[in-house]
Amino acid sequence: MTANPSRYFAIVNPVAGGGHGAEIINLLEQTLADSLMAVHETSPDTDFDRVVQEALADGADCLIASGGDGTVAAVAQPLQHSDIPLAIVPGGTANVIARNLGIPANYEDAIAQLTQPHDIRCLDAMQVDGKLALLAVGAGLDGAAIAGATRAEKDRLGSWAYLKQLALQLWQQKSYQLEFTIDGQHYKRHAAELIAINLPEVGLGPLSFGEDVSPDDGCINIGLVQLRGWADGLTLLWGLLRGQPEALHNITYFPMRRSLELTATPPLDVHADGEVLGQTPINIVLAPQSVCLLVPLSTEPTEQATARQAEPVLE
Numbered sequence: 001m002t003a004n005p006s007r008y009f010a011i012v013n014p015v016a017g018g019g020h021g022a023e024i025i026n027l028l029e030q031t032l033a034d035s036l037m038a039v040h041e042t043s044p045d046t047d048f049d050r051v052v053q054e055a056l057a058d059g060a061d062c063l064i065a066s067g068g069d070g071t072v073a074a075v076a077q078p079l080q081h082s083d084i085p086l087a088i089v090p091g092g093t094a095n096v097i098a099r100n101l102g103i104p105a106n107y108e109d110a111i112a113q114l115t116q117p118h119d120i121r122c123l124d125a126m127q128v129d130g131k132l133a134l135l136a137v138g139a140g141l142d143g144a145a146i147a148g149a150t151r152a153e154k155d156r157l158g159s160w161a162y163l164k165q166l167a168l169q170l171w172q173q174k175s176y177q178l179e180f181t182i183d184g185q186h187y188k189r190h191a192a193e194l195i196a197i198n199l200p201e202v203g204l205g206p207l208s209f210g211e212d213v214s215p216d217d218g219c220i221n222i223g224l225v226q227l228r229g230w231a232d233g234l235t236l237l238w239g240l241l242r243g244q245p246e247a248l249h250n251i252t253y254f255p256m257r258r259s260l261e262l263t264a265t266p267p268l269d270v271h272a273d274g275e276v277l278g279q280t281p282i283n284i285v286l287a288p289q290s291v292c293l294l295v296p297l298s299t300e301p302t303e304q305a306t307a308r309q310a311e312p313v314l315e
Helices: 021-035 048-057 069-079 096-100 107-113 141-148 151-157 160-172 230-242
Strands: 008-012 036-041 062-067 086-090 118-128 131-133 136-140 176-182 185-191 193-197 220-225 251-256 259-265 269-272 275-279 282-295
Touching (some): 008 021, 008 086, 021 062, 021 107, 036 048, 062 069, 069 282, 086 107, 118 269, 131 269, 136 141, 136 282, 141 160, 141 193, 141 269, 141 275, 176 220
Parallel strands (some): 086 282
Antiparallel strands (some): 118 131, 118 282, 176 259, 193 220, 220 251
């Protein structure tokens, strides 16, 4: 389905990424002209639900989110189950959601594309204790890595700031007692990480989890990372650096089509789409194809992964 909106409302995080908020706003105003209804600059106390609902009440037929992946998720949440699409103008540190969908990483090019016809692609979303996530939810290694990455590191290193922190976590070789229930099936495992994956690239260097991960197939991939020594940690880091999912032999995958409940001893840092949420326990509920986004016409929905019909591999 193609779309050509005419009444845009933009929500811009002015401090995300390199802090290009002013340039992004100026370019939006120049490019969209009278089609741009208004711009809202976010702050730590922004009520995204209120801002979005007021924009819709004023007649907006497309919301623009400019910032990092956390900003995109915050704007997407009040648009769930509506026919109003979300457009992304990358302005954050990693911009992983945009990259997965073929949206230009450069904000100038992304804004220029807003004047062109688009496809609408409706993605699966995860509700995590009241928060929406489109990309990934992680507890353990990457939760601690994201919590440990400072603003200064992210401004200087970009998404590599997270990989640096992940390497530090791998060096410590921690393992935790996890209890989790996926679609009613209960498991107990010792592991370093549990991650719920909705898009193939999750922002850890060049790593892609492969073509079997699709954001609109009604299934979330749950990855359980178990490290039995330094060799496993080095293998994981090497696979991340080289972008080779087939090298990640210490990850066991489970399909999730409804829900996940997770507890851990001790409690673990949790992130959703790169934003720190707190600590375990957490509950994740799948909302299939509930968020619609504008994507370039060349981006085609991927086929549903038939391999997920198989039972999960257990140890």
